[in-house]
Amino acid sequence: MRDDFVAELAELAATDERVVLLTGDLGYMVLDVFSSRFPERFFNVGVAEQNMVGIATGLAEAGYVPFVYSIATFATMRPYEFVRNGPVLHNLPVRVVGVGGGFDYGHNGITHFALEDYALMRAQPGMTVLAPADSAQARAAVQATRELPGPVYLRIAKQGTPVPGLNGRFATGRAQLIGEGSDVALIAIGSIAREAQQAAELLAEEGVAATVAVVSTFNPSPVEDLVELLSGVSLAISVETHYLNGGLGSLVAETIAEQGLSCRLIRAGVQDTPRGLAGSQRFLEDRFGLSAGRLAATVQAALDAAPV
Amino acid sequence: MSDLDSTTLADGIRRTVIEQSKRANVGHIGSALSIADILAALYGGTLNLPGDRAQRDRLVLSKGHAALALYAALELTGNMPPGTTGTYCADGTLLGVHPERELDGVDFCTGSLGHGLSIAVGAALAARLEGTPRRTFVVMSDAELNEGSVWEAVMFAAHHGLASLVVVLDLNGQQAMGYTREVLDLSTPAQRWRAFGWDAHELDGHDPAAMQATIEELNCEAGAPHVLIAHTTFGKGVSFMQSVIDWHYLPMTDEQYSQALSELEAAAA
Numbered sequence: 001m002r003d004d005f006v007a008e009l010a011e012l013a014a015t016d017e018r019v020v021l022l023t024g025d026l027g028y029m030v031l032d033v034f035s036s037r038f039p040e041r042f043f044n045v046g047v048a049e050q051n052m053v054g055i056a057t058g059l060a061e062a063g064y065v066p067f068v069y070s071i072a073t074f075a076t077m078r079p080y081e082f083v084r085n086g087p088v089l090h091n092l093p094v095r096v097v098g099v100g101g102g103f104d105y106g107h108n109g110i111t112h113f114a115l116e117d118y119a120l121m122r123a124q125p126g127m128t129v130l131a132p133a134d135s136a137q138a139r140a141a142v143q144a145t146r147e148l149p150g151p152v153y154l155r156i157a158k159q160g161t162p163v164p165g166l167n168g169r170f171a172t173g174r175a176q177l178i179g180e181g182s183d184v185a186l187i188a189i190g191s192i193a194r195e196a197q198q199a200a201e202l203l204a205e206e207g208v209a210a211t212v213a214v215v216s217t218f219n220p221s222p223v224e225d226l227v228e229l230l231s232g233v234s235l236a237i238s239v240e241t242h243y244l245n246g247g248l249g250s251l252v253a254e255t256i257a258e259q260g261l262s263c264r265l266i267r268a269g270v271q272d273t274p275r276g277l278a279g280s281q282r283f284l285e286d287r288f289g290l291s292a293g294r295l296a297a298t299v300q301a302a303l304d305a306a307p308v
Numbered sequence: 309m310s311d312l313d314s315t316t317l318a319d320g321i322r323r324t325v326i327e328q329s330k331r332a333n334v335g336h337i338g339s340a341l342s343i344a345d346i347l348a349a350l351y352g353g354t355l356n357l358p359g360d361r362a363q364r365d366r367l368v369l370s371k372g373h374a375a376l377a378l379y380a381a382l383e384l385t386g387n388m389p390p391g392t393t394g395t396y397c398a399d400g401t402l403l404g405v406h407p408e409r410e411l412d413g414v415d416f417c418t419g420s421l422g423h424g425l426s427i428a429v430g431a432a433l434a435a436r437l438e439g440t441p442r443r444t445f446v447v448m449s450d451a452e453l454n455e456g457s458v459w460e461a462v463m464f465a466a467h468h469g470l471a472s473l474v475v476v477l478d479l480n481g482q483q484a485m486g487y488t489r490e491v492l493d494l495s496t497p498a499q500r501w502r503a504f505g506w507d508a509h510e511l512d513g514h515d516p517a518a519m520q521a522t523i524e525e526l527n528c529e530a531g532a533p534h535v536l537i538a539h540t541t542f543g544k545g546v547s548f549m550q551s552v553i554d555w556h557y558l559p560m561t562d563e564q565y566s567q568a569l570s571e572l573e574a575a576a577a
Contacts, residue, residue, distance in 0.1 A: 081420060085417060
């Protein structure tokens with residue numbers, strides 16, 4: 001997904017000369033597609049994320065559209081107050097790009113796991129959050145930023161394997177549905193959506209009809225789509241490589257509570273701080289119940305406990 | 309625009325600071341008085357502020373807690389309607405203790421120390437990318453140099469030779485809870501900035517005409533970014549506030565207010 005993102009960003013820059021790319025000294029080789037085409041609009045600011053966001057604020061005030069790039073943890077948390085007092089308070093079109101959300105940097109250990117970026121960015125009114133599920137959505141998300149005059153956070157995964165049935169569909173503030181089963185709704189955000197979709201296939205083999213909803217945006221959040229979906233099922237499970245609080249699971253819970261829906265919700269996500277637990281992305285996702293097999297098992301157990 | 313000379317403007321800024329901080333019963337008086345002459349130098353002829361934003365110099369008041377002095381300068385130079393400072397700290401005002409961009413004349417929200425220089429670096433970089441000669445001025449506090457983010461911006465500006473960037477460092481030697489030499493020693497600031505590749509000038513921060521002359525001589529087209537190390541007195545102009553830590557936060561009593569006003573009037577006469 002990363003490579004597709006950068007390629008699409010270069011396409012955006014080719015037609016919008018306001019686009020500038022800043023990196024906090026990350027993206028070796030990956031950013032060449034942009035930097036070789038637009039060397040005058042590319043800055044490696046050094047390992048200095050606060051300054052990077054501050055610079056982007058000054059650039060944006062003058063009319064530029066800066067993309068600031070780092071690993072998702074460093075892009076969101078080190079400069080968080082600069083993001084809040086800069087692009088958010090000034091409502092400026094700075095695009096914070098966090099690469100490798102969730103456990104994408106699994107072997108690198110806990111300092112590299114971005115498990116609270118949705119919550120942090122979503123908490124800021126006016127900060128649009130885009131978390132594409134696959135490469136096609138990532139390209140669409142880059143293009144969608146054209147229409148967004150305020151700040152944007154993009155969580156870009158390393159892997160962009162297509163989510164079957166999604167076919168690149170993407171719209172800011174909308175959820176994209178795959179299937180139309182009424183036994184359970186699997187509501188997923190980001191690249192983990194592929195596991196949710198595979199879980200739906202596993203469930204289908206057991207005679208459970210699921211709908212998968214791929215949510216790729218907060219602020220605006222696809223509340224209307226969720227209400228429609230959740231009104232037709234008695235069980236939903238939110239799926240995200242993120243801590244349980246503040247992200248997609250919270251959005252779904254808020255929607256159910258505020259709309260007075262009767263749907264039961266299971267929040268699948270990271271329950272505890274994963275200390276002393278490095279490993280492959282696949283291992284970590286499975287460890288926290290986010291693999292297709294474990295998601296399907298969780299749904300099956302819930303249905304067995306309270307049959308629909 | 310203003311016909312005031314910078315000294316008269318500085319006197320007016322001090323008076324407004326005293327009057328409005330008393331009316332609003334708020335503090336940060338000493339910090340605002342500290343930069344009255346600096347803002348008088350900038351707004352009294354140095355800043356180029358045409359209507360066209362592309363040509364307009366930017367000012368970042370990185371020590372946002374001194375915004376009352378900025379509001380006074382904007383009002384006295386006709387960049388803000390007369391009487392606007394009368395809403396300072398009123399309910400629903402655009403004039404809080406720290407400046408917000410919603411107020412015409414304020415380019416950036418500040419108030420969190422260590423943020424302003426990075427923004428200014430971006431503003432200067434934007435001017436270079438556009439090929440416009442506008443300059444970016446930043447008024448910083450000395451205690452703000454405690455923030456590590458400042459030095460990220462210092463390094464970037466020097467590395468990229470942002471000559472259109474001018475920092476005025478308000479070296480009053482004080483911070484919220486003590487003197488800077490006791491909290492985190494900042495001695496030899498010029499050496500520090502020069503070591504990072506900046507063009508540093510030490511000057512009297514209460515001599516606006518001299519400050520204007522120094523700025524006039526800066527090469528803002530090429531070379532290193534500039535820092536003016538402005539030696540100032542916290543609470544300048546009001547004897548009982550000068551160099552006294554309390555006046556970072558305290559509001560004035562009626563007696564103190566009368567004395568402050570009469571001292572300012574005597575000095576301006």
